[in-house]
Amino acid sequence: MYRLHKLLFLVLACSVQKALGGEIIKGNEVPPKSLQYMASVQNNGKHICGGFLIRKDIVLTAAHCDPKKNSNVTVVLGTHDLSKVNERTMRYNVKKCKHRDFKNTLNGNDIMMLKLSRPSTMTTIKLPKRNMKIKGNTPCVVAGWGFTRSNGAVVDKLREVNVATIDRRTCQQPWTKVKKTLPANIICAGGYRTDKGACQGDSGGPLVCNKTAVGIVSFNLNSDCTYPNVPNIYTEISKFVAWIDYPKKRC
Template identity: 55%
Template sequence: MHALCTLFVFCVLTSLGQKALGSEIINGKKTQKRSMKYMASVQNNLQHICGGFLISEEFVLTAAHCAERNPSRVVLGTHNLKKMNDTMKYEVKKMCKHPSYVNVSSGKDIMLLKLSKKARVGKRKISLIKLPNKKMNLKDNKKCLVAGWGLTETNGQMVDDLRVVEVPIINLEKCQKLWRKLPGHVICAGGYGTKNGICQGDSGGPLVCDKKAVGVASYNRGYHCDYPDIPNIYTDIFTYLPWVKKILKENDC
C-alpha cells in the first residue's frame, strides 16, 4: 500500500484514511492567522493528503512520496480546511518529482507541483517562503518550526486548523546512530529528546529555520508519534536547489 513502511521500520507521513501515511503536529498549537501564509494543503479529490509550501506564484514544494496519493489540487490562503472556497483551490497541472527519487528509504524525497494558475501572492492571505541561498549552519538543538494538518497523537483524530510546533535540530551523526541507516542529504529534527514532532498528515510540509524553508517533511518511524522516540527525517532542500531553480526558471519539468 503506497510507500507505507520500508522494511517495516519507518513510515512516510502522507495522510489519512486507512491509518495512512501523512501526518500532523504533535504538541503543537493553532497557527496565528497572519503567519505561515505560504502553507499549502495538498489534496486529492476527497481530502487533505500532504502538506506543502508556496515558493513561487506557480509552484508548491512538497515530498515526492505524496505523488502516490494522486494529488489533484492545492489549497492556499486558509489555515482552517473547513473554511475554504473555490478561490482558494488551485488545480495541479503537473507533478515534478526529483528524477532520481525511488522511495523514501533512498532519499531525494522532494517534488514540485505546478499550479494551473498563478497564486494570488501579495493578497492578505497568501505569501511565499524563501529558500536558503547558502548552506545553513544548523547546529545541534537549534530551534526551528514545522506545521501541518492531521493527527495530534498516534492513531488520534484529524484537526481542521493548521498547527505549528517548535522542534530542535538533531546532530546528523547522532541521528545516523539512532536510525542506523539514513538516506543522504537529510536533516533530522524533533521526535528525539522532545515530545514535539510530526505525525500522519504532515508529509511535504516545511522545516522552517530563521524564516527560511530548509527541509521537507519526509518520514518518522512507523505510525509511532508518541515522542520522545527517534528523530524525524526531512529532505535537505539546499542540496536540491539547482534542480528547483532550473524548474522555476523554465517553468516546466
C-alpha cells in the first residue's frame, strides 16, 4: 500500500512497480476557480489522490487510492489551493464504491466512485460514450496536486500539464522491455519520449481530451517520474461507463 505524503502508491505484490499517485511533472499552476471538477481525495485530512466530479454527488478516482486500513476518506472540492480549505463548505464525507474486480493496478479495473454526503455546486466534467476510442497523439491535459519530481512531496496548488496519447502497440513496447504486460482497458499518455507526465499524488485524477475525462491516472514505473522512461498508464473510462451508470452492478 502507499504511505501518506511520500509513497502514495499501491505496492504491487511480487513487483517493483508501484501505482501512480503524485504531482505534475513539467506542468504549470492552474488559475484559481478553474478546473472546478477537480477533487482532492484525502485520508485523515491529508491529500492522497486526485479525483474529479462527474455528477453533483459522485467523484471518480482510482481504486488503488482506497487506503483501507485506518482510513477516514473525505473529498475536498472547490479550491485549487489545499492550504485554503473551508471545512464546512469544501469537505465532503463519502461512501466508497470500488470496482469489485480490482486487485492491483497491473490487473486493471483501477476505478472507484465516491458518493458525496451532499451534492456539490462545482462544475462537473463530461465522460466519454461507451467504448469510445482515443487515437494516438491526441492532445490532452492531466492535472493534480502530486509531486513535481521523483521522491518529492505533494503541493498545495493545483497544477496541469499537456500530454499526448500513445497508441497501444507503441506503449507496450517499452513496458515489455521492463517485463511488464499492460492490462486491458487502459490509455497511455505522457512519460515517454517527453519529460512531461503525472507523478505520485496525481493518481485518480483525470486525463482530459477535448473537454472529456477519458482516463484515470493509474500507474507509472517504479515511482520514477524522471521522464522520459515508459508511458504513464490511465484507466480507460469508456470501458466502464456501464459500470458507472448502473448502480446495482457497481460494487
